[in-house]
Amino acid sequence: MRGDGDGWAESPDGTRQWGRYGAAGLLLRAPLIGGGSAVLLHHRAAWTHQGGTWALPGGARDSHETTVHAAVREAEEEAGIPPGSIRVRGSRVTATAPSGWTYTTVVADAADRLETRGNKESQDLVWVPEDEVEDRPLHPGFAAAWPTLRATPTRVSLEGFAETEAVAAALPRTLDLAELGFLWLHANGDGDGRTARIGGGSDPKQTDLAGNVLFLTLDQVLS
Incomplete structure (x- = not known):
């Protein structure tokens, strides 16, 4: 009621x-x-x-x-x-x-x-x-x-990526990485925050927050 x-x-x-x-x-x-x-x-x-x-x-x-x-x-x-x-x-x-x-x-x-x-x-x-x-x-x-x-601003690099149109259509957006927190993914801007690259496969373990570049799967970006 x-x-x-x-x-x-x-x-x-x-x-x-x-x-x-x-x-x-x-x-x-x-x-x-x-x-x-x-x-x-x-x-x-x-x-x-x-x-x-x-x-x-x-x-x-x-x-x-x-x-x-x-x-x-x-x-x-x-x-x-x-x-x-x-x-x-x-x-x-x-x-x-x-x-x-x-x-x-x-x-x-x-x-x-x-x-x-x-x-x-x-x-x-x-x-x-x-x-x-x-x-x-x-x-x-x-x-x-x-x-x-709070979401970390993260610029997605589409350089050399074959499925640029599909990814660009999904951005900008919030990505929930569970215990790793939230990202704000975008494809433009001045590069403040992190930079992310998209790898192959769909295993979320490919996510790597240890370095300056964050590696995400295509499934994560399009989820």
């Missing part, structure tokens, strides 16, 4: 978290000119919990929803983001509580910095360059999770 997740989850230690069935938020990226990315941040209205801070669109998950459904719905309600305009790339459980409550951050991309439309919970909605996110007064939960969510 829509809205049955609204309410507090009580933990044995006396703390409580919003969302009877947990909560979820959407980390949405879009490309910047030059190869970087911007993240959509939500300036929380003063009357809300931790009001005045910056965070992601998000909220309580209803009993029938997956975390992805909840995060996408909240982004539509709080920011006016049409679900069909984004592509989900991964997710992370970024907070837990003794009650079993969890907060899941769903990571997604948009082809452009989409127009937004706030509701009563929003003071503002702003596309913020990824390397400037920490300059704002962040919600404590988001501030704690941000280091694990």
Whole structure:
């Protein structure tokens, strides 16, 4: 039932978290000119919990929803983001509580910095360059999770690669490397961040973060 997740989850230690069935938020990226990315941040209205801070669109998950459904719905309600305009790339459980409550951050991309439309919970909605996110007064939960969510800008070298058109069509995008973190893959820009090359095969073990050049498989780039 829509809205049955609204309410507090009580933990044995006396703390409580919003969302009877947990909560979820959407980390949405879009490309910047030059190869970087911007993240959509939500300036929380003063009357809300931790009001005045910056965070992601998000909220309580209803009993029938997956975390992805909840995060996408909240982004539509709080920011006016049409679900069909984004592509989900991964997710992370970024907070837990003794009650079993969890907060899941769903990571997604948009082809452009989409127009937004706030509701009563929003003071503002702003596309913020990824390397400037920490300059704002962040919600404590988001501030704690941000280091694990931030994507490393990575320029994909297409030099001498036979399937250039297929790769170029898939970029820019977020790539989720699980415990190795997130990359923002792009094919243009000034080379800031890492450089990636595409090798043959589909074995993810070919990923190598030890050197200056990151080796990815074609399957990883097109996934």
